[in-house]
Amino acid sequence: MFAAPLSIFAADEPATIRAAAEIGNLSADKLTAVEGVAYSGGPMQQWWSSTPVYIDLGGLSIRAQIPLLYNHYNSPNSRLGVLTATIADNMLRITGGIDPAAEGAQKLIAAGRKIPWQLSVGAQIDKLERLDAGETATINGRSVTGPAAIARRATLTETSLVAVGADAQTHLNILASLNLPNEPSPLPPQQKEPTPMLTEQLRAYLKAKYSLGDKSDAEIIAHLDTIKSSLAAEETAMKAAAPTVQASQPSAPAAPPPTPPAQPAPAVQAQASQTPPQPPP
Numbered sequence: 001m002f003a004a005p006l007s008i009f010a011a012d013e014p015a016t017i018r019a020a021a022e023i024g025n026l027s028a029d030k031l032t033a034v035e036g037v038a039y040s041g042g043p044m045q046q047w048w049s050s051t052p053v054y055i056d057l058g059g060l061s062i063r064a065q066i067p068l069l070y071n072h073y074n075s076p077n078s079r080l081g082v083l084t085a086t087i088a089d090n091m092l093r094i095t096g097g098i099d100p101a102a103e104g105a106q107k108l109i110a111a112g113r114k115i116p117w118q119l120s121v122g123a124q125i126d127k128l129e130r131l132d133a134g135e136t137a138t139i140n141g142r143s144v145t146g147p148a149a150i151a152r153r154a155t156l157t158e159t160s161l162v163a164v165g166a167d168a169q170t171h172l173n174i175l176a177s178l179n180l181p182n183e184p185s186p187l188p189p190q191q192k193e194p195t196p197m198l199t200e201q202l203r204a205y206l207k208a209k210y211s212l213g214d215k216s217d218a219e220i221i222a223h224l225d226t227i228k229s230s231l232a233a234e235e236t237a238m239k240a241a242a243p244t245v246q247a248s249q250p251s252a253p254a255a256p257p258p259t260p261p262a263q264p265a266p267a268v269q270a271q272a273s274q275t276p277p278q279p280p281p
Helices: 104-114 200-210 219-224 229-249 267-273
Strands: 031-039 051-053 060-062 068-070 079-088 091-097 118-131 137-138 142-145 149-161 173-178
Touching: 031 118, 068 091, 091 142, 104 137, 137 149, 142 149, 200 219, 200 229, 219 229
Parallel strands: 051 149, 060 149, 068 149
Antiparallel strands: 031 091, 031 173, 068 079, 079 091, 118 149, 137 142
16 A cells, blocks of 8 residues: 655645646656646635635746655555656746656556656645635736735655646647656565555545535545545554454354263162162072
8 A cells, every 4th residue: 555645835835736737648768857837826626615716826836846746645655656846937837757657657547647647846845825706916927806815835755647637728648759768676575565545445445434415535635634644544443343244154063072972871770670689598
């Protein structure tokens, strides 16, 4: 399983900023080069905010290299590649590569050939500003009218491969003509931890345990984040509960012991049928 999702907080509000980016066909034999727009500068819907959320790109700090993760899981085994991010034309653009030799990447690549994946950016918010209803502000070259939430200062920490992002105006291009040399995995396969996935069994377990009904996978993971849990912890709890359920079921009755063979009658009983001797006259 992948490790728990990366928790990002601004004051008391979790803020995993997510921006959608479609992914086309992926190459499975080399490190696949990619480029695209990770955030268009516009509004995003976030589960922790009832109003649209904006990232002020003028206050966004960007590290030299940005890890490409799976679904915001903060684990070395969830790292799929590395990206470089730049700001141009009031948009956040990325370039980099996906390593098909990374843990779990083969399944993601195979799925990406059938249905396009999206990207989601993760940012550590240092200053969050609330724009009240009717108030206006200029964000990333556009005029915005409240209510809205604006991340005036933030640090880009990672970008993730997800099923559904939050900014529909973004995209990711796979550059089939640019394949970077693929480096060997730093750990042999037997030393790697198992790859986490939200399996059908775990999905059903979580929906029943937390009464999540028809919630999507993203909503299930968001719920676990709010209660400070994780897929790994829930899978462990599910496996631990399985023997208890089995133990509560009635077991088959034990077979009766074999009947011992009949024993011969004691000699005294055999003599009891004989005529006792008569006393002398």
